[in-house]
Amino acid sequence: MNSYHLDHLQYLETEAIHVMREVAAEFERPALLFSGGKDSICMLRLAEKAFRPADIPMPFLNIETGHEFPELIEFRDRRAKELGAKLIVRTVDDAIARGLATASASETSRNRLQIPVLLGAIEEFRFDCCIGGARRDEEKARAKERFFSFRDGFGQWDPKNQRPEIWNLYNARLSPGENMRVFPLSNWTEMDVWEYIRREKLSVPSIYFSHERECFRRGGQWLPIPPPHSENGHPDPYAGARPKPNEKRANLIVRVRTIADMISTGMIESRADSVDDIVAEIAAARVTERGTRADDKSSEAAMEDRKKAGYF
Amino acid sequence: MPIPAHHPVDILRFNTCGSVDDGKSTLIGRLLYDSKNLMEDQIEALERSADITGGGQINLANLTDGLRAEREQGITIDVAYRYFATPKRKFIVADTPGHVQYTRNMVTGASTANLSIVLVDARQGVIEQSRRHTCIASLLRIPHLVIAINKMDLVGWSEERFIEIRDQFEEFLPRLDMKDVKFAPISALNGDNVVEPSPKTPWYTGPTLLGHLESVHIGSDWNLNGFRLPVQWVNRPNNPTDARLHDFRGFSGQIAGGIVKVGQKVMVLPGGNISRVKEIWTYDGPVTEAFCPQSITLVLDEDIDVSRGDMIIGPDNLPGASSDLHAKVCWMHPRPLQCGRRYLLKHTTQTVQAVVTAIEDRINVSTFEPEPDAPDLALNDIGEIRLKTSKPLIFDGYATNRLTGSFILIEQGTHATVAAGMLFPPTEAVKPEYTDFSI
Secondary structure (H helix, E strand, O other): OOOOOOOHHHHHHHHHHHHHHHHHHHOOOEEEEOOOOHHHHHHHHHHHHHHOOOOOOOOEEEEEOOOOOHHHHHHHHHHHHHOOOOEEEEEHHHHHHOOOOOOOOOOOOOOOOHHHHHHHHHHHHOOOEEEOOOOHHHOOOHHHOOOEEEEOOOOOOOHHHOOOOEOOEOOOOOOOOOEEEEOOOOOOOHHHHHHHHHHHOOOOOHHHOOEEEEEEEEOOEEEEOOOOOOOOOOOOOOOOOOOOOOOOEEEEEEEEOOOOOOOOEOEEEOOOOOHHHHHHHHHHOOOOHHHHEHHHOOOOOHHHHHHHOOOO | OOOOOOOOOEEEEEEEEOOOOOOHHHHHHHHHHHOOOOOHHHHHHHHHHHHHHOOOOOOHHHHOOOOHHHHHHOOOOOOEEEEEEOOOEEEEEEEOOOOHHHHHHHHHHHOOOOEEEEEEEOOOOOOHHHHHHHHHHHHOOOOEEEEEEEOHHHHOOOHHHHHHHHHHHHHHHHHHOOOEEEEEEOEOOOOEOOOEOOOOOOOOOOOOHHHHHHHOOOOOOOOOOOOEEEOOEEEOOOOOOOHHHOOOOEEEEEOOEOEEEOOOEEEEEOOOEEEEEEEEEOOOOOEOEEEOOOEEEEEEOOOOOOOOOOEEEOOOOOOEEEEEEEEEEEEOOOOOEEOOOEEEEEEOOEEEEEEEEEEEEEEEOOOOEEEEOOOEEOOOOEEEEEEEEEEEEEEOOOOOOOOOOEEEEEOOOOOOEEEEEEEOOOOOEOOOOOOOOOO
16 A cells, blocks of 8 residues: 555645635636746646646736836746736736825835735636635744635735634635635645746746846845836836945845845845756755745734735 | 755644643744754744843744734734654644634644644643543544643653653543554753653653654555545536547546546446546546545546536445434534524535534533533534535545545535534445446
């Protein structure tokens, strides 16, 4: 009987496929959040495994902050096309223009501004479920989240009042206006994601591999220098995210470990230029993935507060 | 801890339970810290909050207590999941709260566990919470149990005290039908016998806690007898570019028991149609056999009616089929369970209507004695009930199959998950209409 045994990646894979098929069967209008980042790349492979030879029975949705790495956008569009999927993109800029979101003068990160855009897209397309690539090992508030995370009519997560989730029996029932966020990768770690990318031979955006880039030092991190602002009459979208004269600049060999947008992503100095190198680098890493995310450093409860407001 | 490349490792899922202040979160913090699974920024964050709120003392519990209210009150509210790895295994840890009012979360965390750690404060010995947690672990049929007697430093590392508490447990353990129970004297705060053996317990010859977690045998925790495939989703390509797929009709699901092979006979329940497995389709190509808990897509020989909620089974170890059910339930909602009430019942991949026809008893978790004539089951109560469903369920006893023997109850209207249910074995196996349903 010993050959009937799953290793850890096979176990995580079958669990995630089961979750995805539950979504397809239990919801009327699900969407899959796809950013082009490493976690959502794994999700697409899992969706293929769950639904082929049929089409993946849901569109892809991405909420752009407007500060994306161009490599990521290119990769996202290409991958959606390869898979024959419908890709829906909604942007913070558009939401600001339509008055759905208001930029704060003191906050350069548009992380929070993604919330009303996401909720707007859910309303516009009447999505009853969004599949996301969040993992519990990323962050303390995420560690408390269910696979099927219930959101009320305002998109809010109430951590003290979550539905108990027992065995693999997911309660997908909703009333009109309510919404579910589903996280098939809940039990995956950063290492699992890269080992899976290696096993499945998945391609990832080039910025995950080492490359030369001009960066500047801020808050103990190397941040990428944003693209130049063209004088087009609009305010600089990267205002506040450009290096100040006293901030050190350097050309470095770097890569990203986790991708938010250009404003919130710290570059790490690395020579890893293959998936094998990355796996080895993570095995030896002494800081967590989110240690390079500026958006989580603002306070101990930064993620909890965003999630309560309707974040991914 | 680095994982050697290409080294196949398996996953052990465990949960920790105990009363408030028994040191559950500290223990997990200690496991992560001593097995070098903590990162510098996590240690930094701990030190930062130690300077602000802890008077300079690092609080390992802050690693798992992630919600604002938890850190403020110094308690764990919800199940927190943690992940760590050693070269031997990967671990998924469910840190489950000790408060009576959060017992439902313990059931949540324990339902998928291979192993439970029940923490006991060496000064206090067995208290009601210890009995409750051990009872729930036994009820959920968690295959392995570890009783970690914590804070041994506060009782002078007394072997006598350790034996006294072990004896307290052994007084009631025989009634609980737990097969594998281990006892370990530890100090989570100081790390004794957690990852490294302690010099203070020369009288203890067992493994450290981590040593046990790394080596306990979990190979047989899945059921490989009697093929069960609850159909989750019917796979019918809409506009296949590949002409061979025009008539493709596959039945997708996660195998909930047993092994299936190409060419074997299967029956679809509750309809009773019989067919043969033509192909086991996976994204990575067809396979000749598949087993629990793999996710697969079955293609059958004949075009028969199969939809979500049906169960495809093999010819041996037949399940039961009935709409009269007998089950133990753990009640998880402030509105009590009452006889005559209707609920939605989700079992494998189908959701049916159910009405509670009888409450047989309530289990007193302090004495483990059933108390008959319970008028209702309140939040955190465990009891035996009878249910009638609008459609027959295809099921096994929970003791033989956790996946086909379990269900949840959902309150209509609010859609709250109100109960976890474990079915008693069927009184008789399903009777195939066709006598040739055998090998």
